Amino acid sequence: MHNSDIAKIFNDIALYLEIEKIPFKPRAYEKAAQTIDDLQEELQDIYTQGKRAALESIPGIGKGLAEKIEELLKTGQLIYYEELQKKMPVNIHELATIEGLGPQHIKILYEKLGVKNLRDLEKAIAAKKISRLPGFGEQSEKNLKQGIEFVKKSHGRFLLGYAMATISSIEQRLKNLAHVQRLTIAGSVRRKKETIGDVDIIAVAKKPKTIMDSFVHMPEVIHVYAHGETKSMIKLKNGLDVDLRVIPEKSYGAALNYFTGSKAHNIALREKAMKKELKLNEYGLFRGKKYIAGRTEEELYTALGMQYIEPEMRENWGEIELALQNKLPKLVPYNALRGDLQVQTDWTDGTASIEAMAKAAVKQGLEYIAITDHTKRLTMTRGLDEKRIQKQWKEIDRVNKRLKGATTVLKGTECDILKDGSLDLPDAILRQLDVVGISVHSHFHLPKSTQTKRIIQAMTHPSVHILFHPTGRLLHRREAYEVDMEAIINAAKKYHVILEINASPERLDLKDEYIRKAMEANIMFSIDSDAHSPTHFTNLAYGIAQARRGWATQKNIINCLSLTELLLELKKKQ
Numbered sequence: 001m002h003n004s005d006i007a008k009i010f011n012d013i014a015l016y017l018e019i020e021k022i023p024f025k026p027r028a029y030e031k032a033a034q035t036i037d038d039l040q041e042e043l044q045d046i047y048t049q050g051k052r053a054a055l056e057s058i059p060g061i062g063k064g065l066a067e068k069i070e071e072l073l074k075t076g077q078l079i080y081y082e083e084l085q086k087k088m089p090v091n092i093h094e095l096a097t098i099e100g101l102g103p104q105h106i107k108i109l110y111e112k113l114g115v116k117n118l119r120d121l122e123k124a125i126a127a128k129k130i131s132r133l134p135g136f137g138e139q140s141e142k143n144l145k146q147g148i149e150f151v152k153k154s155h156g157r158f159l160l161g162y163a164m165a166t167i168s169s170i171e172q173r174l175k176n177l178a179h180v181q182r183l184t185i186a187g188s189v190r191r192k193k194e195t196i197g198d199v200d201i202i203a204v205a206k207k208p209k210t211i212m213d214s215f216v217h218m219p220e221v222i223h224v225y226a227h228g229e230t231k232s233m234i235k236l237k238n239g240l241d242v243d244l245r246v247i248p249e250k251s252y253g254a255a256l257n258y259f260t261g262s263k264a265h266n267i268a269l270r271e272k273a274m275k276k277e278l279k280l281n282e283y284g285l286f287r288g289k290k291y292i293a294g295r296t297e298e299e300l301y302t303a304l305g306m307q308y309i310e311p312e313m314r315e316n317w318g319e320i321e322l323a324l325q326n327k328l329p330k331l332v333p334y335n336a337l338r339g340d341l342q343v344q345t346d347w348t349d350g351t352a353s354i355e356a357m358a359k360a361a362v363k364q365g366l367e368y369i370a371i372t373d374h375t376k377r378l379t380m381t382r383g384l385d386e387k388r389i390q391k392q393w394k395e396i397d398r399v400n401k402r403l404k405g406a407t408t409v410l411k412g413t414e415c416d417i418l419k420d421g422s423l424d425l426p427d428a429i430l431r432q433l434d435v436v437g438i439s440v441h442s443h444f445h446l447p448k449s450t451q452t453k454r455i456i457q458a459m460t461h462p463s464v465h466i467l468f469h470p471t472g473r474l475l476h477r478r479e480a481y482e483v484d485m486e487a488i489i490n491a492a493k494k495y496h497v498i499l500e501i502n503a504s505p506e507r508l509d510l511k512d513e514y515i516r517k518a519m520e521a522n523i524m525f526s527i528d529s530d531a532h533s534p535t536h537f538t539n540l541a542y543g544i545a546q547a548r549r550g551w552a553t554q555k556n557i558i559n560c561l562s563l564t565e566l567l568l569e570l571k572k573k574q
């Protein structure tokens with residue numbers, strides 16, 4: 001039993017307990033699930049080494065939860081969970097992933113219509129049974145229908161951030177094999193697309209057969225589609241398909257270029273080659289039959305008369321034309337971030353204390369972080385009101401003293417934007433904060449013009465620094481709310497509001513095309529982890545990747561500034 005299995009069971013229990021309207025406990029299970037998901041070590045190993053005491057020493061895991069984990073590890077089941085399932089035998093996890101379907105709704109659907117899973121729900125919608133139920137209306141029937149379509153549409157693709165641990169582990173193992181000279185993950189993974197269809201690996205190896213044999217026999221493999229000398233294709237237990245190709249050294253750059261894509265970039269590049277009376281394919285660049293280049297990608301782009309194009313830009317969005325004119329933007333480097341301006345703690349829905357988050361930030365090499373817990377409207381997270389946030393400031397002061405400058409903790413907020421565009425904290429509080437971020441967490445279905453007006457209204461507030469996760473999308477779970485991004489970008493310009501590039505793998509909000517639009521307007525961004533636990537700071541890399549996909553440069557990223565420079569910028573607001 002893996003950590004992810006145990007985390008899923010705890011999440012399910014949290015949902016069941018919410019259905020029964022039991023206070024506090026659901027949050028405890030949810031937080032425990034999050035903690036377990038974030039653990040670097042397998043619970044099985046922790047337990048084998050230190051028994052139940054070791055489990056209890058994990059933050060957020062008390063005696064009761066440790067006993068349950070022990071039962072799961074020992075017997076592979078949990079009687080408590082099974083009894084909850086018996087009472088209400090529904091696929092609670094599947095139903096809860098549908099946006100707009102809360103625990104109470106799941107209960108009503110089960111009790112009144114016998115809905116147990118997604119398919120039942122679709123049938124009930126098709127039979128127009130939903131809108132007549134108490135607590136549902138025609139609008140919610142429409143929303144549910146959209147929610148289901150969204151979940152189904154995303155099926156089959158993987159979030160880059162969730163798949164990356166597996167991909168990197170496979171990459172490392174293959175690279176370490178004897179006879180493997182070069183190996184790169186190509187395809188959409190190399191272009192850092194937010195979701196990936198499959199994984200494309202290319203390699204140079206002295207004995208291709210050896211690497212192919214190791215590849216198809218990896219413990220993660222559940223199915224082998226093809227096992228050849230130069231090409232093999234497998235499916236992993238987690239559902240991900242992986243292709244491996246072994247390439248002659250001479251063609252490595254050309255193959256890497258071809259299999260990195262995108263297809264649109266490849267086709268456009270090939271056309272440019274043809275104009276020069278050259279032929280480009282995955283084996284190299286040729287004049288007639290004569291090989292000109294192809295060992296490295298740099299060599300290829302040079303031979304085509306253009307600058308090297310970073311993988312994140314290869315979408316045929318105009319990058320080839322710029323490269324030909326030597327005018328490519330210099331993308332923000334992966335090591336350029338000096339701080340993080342959105343961090344949650346256990347004052348609301350994070351799993352760790354302010355101090356624990358700060359220490360993790362030190363490890364990540366961050367010069368500063370802003371603590372931005374939720375505000376009171378988000379009651380389920382115990383959002384902060386005027387009193388508690390002032391109490392939090394005192395704790396931040398104490399933590400800063402103890403840190404002795406190892407990093408600096410700034411006072412911030414993720415302040416809710418209310419329905420009318422006003423903010424969830426009084427002006428007097430907002431004015432005293434170092435970092436004021438604002439977010440939409442409710443009323444996702446307002447008409448586009450109303451939603452846009454509401455957000456812009458909030459942006460006009462003189463204390464506001466950053467619009468957090470500007471479109472509210474959750475990859476594979478929730479479509480962005482309808483909003484006029486051009487108007488938001490214009491407002492960001494007019495009112496000097498920074499737009500966030502949220503680095504959480506399931507948000508990556510803004511998306512690449514909006515980042516490009518905002519870059520054209522010379523807007524400032526902040527790349528934030530939105531960390532809810534100490535391990536989440538590593539997600540910042542996905543935010544930088546997203547920024548690079550949107551052609552963002554370092555001078556447009558506010559948290560590439562040093563602390564002193566940053567504070568100067570932020571203080572321009574009152």
Ligand code: DGT
Nearest residue numbers: 187188196197198200258259260261262263266267
């Ligand atoms: P994915 O897997 O859907 O996230 O996206 P990619 O870009 O990894 O696409 P994939 O795995 O189908 O193919 C890998 C690369 O191979 C792709 O980025 C470009 C290249 N490629 C695939 N099919 C074609 C094609 O028909 N023409 C050209 N020019 N290149 C192709």
Ligand code: CA
Nearest residue numbers: 187188198199
């Ligand atoms: Ca692919």
Ligand code: CA
Nearest residue numbers: 198199200243
């Ligand atoms: Ca592929």
Ligand code: ZN
Nearest residue numbers: 414439468469
């Ligand atoms: Zn938020």
